[in-house]
Amino acid sequence: MGGRKRRRGEKMSSSPHRPSWPRRLVPAAMIVGLAAVGAAVATTPPAIEPPPSATPRPPETVYKQTCGYCHGANVGPVIRGRGLEPDAIKYMVRHGLNGMPAFRPTEISDAELAAVAEWIKASKADPKEHGR
Ligand code: HEC
Numbered sequence: 001m002g003g004r005k006r007r008r009g010e011k012m013s014s015s016p017h018r019p020s021w022p023r024r025l026v027p028a029a030m031i032v033g034l035a036a037v038g039a040a041v042a043t044t045p046p047a048i049e050p051p052p053s054a055t056p057r058p059p060e061t062v063y064k065q066t067c068g069y070c071h072g073a074n075v076g077p078v079i080r081g082r083g084l085e086p087d088a089i090k091y092m093v094r095h096g097l098n099g100m101p102a103f104r105p106t107e108i109s110d111a112e113l114a115a116v117a118e119w120i121k122a123s124k125a126d127p128k129e130h131g132r
Contacts, residue, residue, distance in 0.1 A: 056111045059119030066108065067116070072129025076100060081125025086117035093117075 057065070070076040076099065079089070090113055096102030108116070 056109060056115065059112070059116040062108060062112050062116045063119065066103070067120075068129075070099075072126060072131070074130055074132055076132055078125065078129050078131040079120055080123040080129065084121055086114070086121050089117040089120055090114070 063071075067079070071079045092100060093103050093108065093113055103113075
């Protein structure tokens with residue numbers, strides 16, 4: 001029984017009419033498949049830094065990462081502990097002024113900006129910070 005099956009298989013694989021192209025196509029398809037996997041991995045955004053709109057960063061983080069770089073570091077005026085109006089802060093961040101850069105929603109989302117503006121208004125002055 002088993003012997004008959006094996007013989008039939010041998011006859012098929014040794015047939016002279018068997019086209020040779022599938023043997024060459026298989027590795028090509030594998031390369032294309034691997035390239036697609038590579039591209040998918042490459043375009044996946046890194047998990048550590050999601051776009052601002054996806055996961056709003058806490059206001060402390062936005063301030064530390066973006067604003068504190070200048071404010072409180074002698075590049076810009078101290079803005080904490082002054083009760084600055086959130087609307088004025090938001091306008092300043094979106095429009096900029098002289099040395100104050102404007103930030104786009106792709107850099108600081110509307111939600112993050114609203115939160116950081118409220119946080120700055122409510123925050124106490126940090127004695128370690130100094131204005132320009
Ligand atoms: C590259 C440095 C820099 C960064 C980063 C920066 N600022 Fe400024 N900012 C300045 C400077 C310089 C001024 C003063 C502009 C002027 O009056 O000529 C200023 C002014 C301001 C003012 C007005 C202060 C006042 O006394 O009226 C606010 C509010 C402000 N910035 C908020 C922010 C916030 C919020 C962020 C973070 C999202 C930020 N800034 C990031 C440099 C910076």
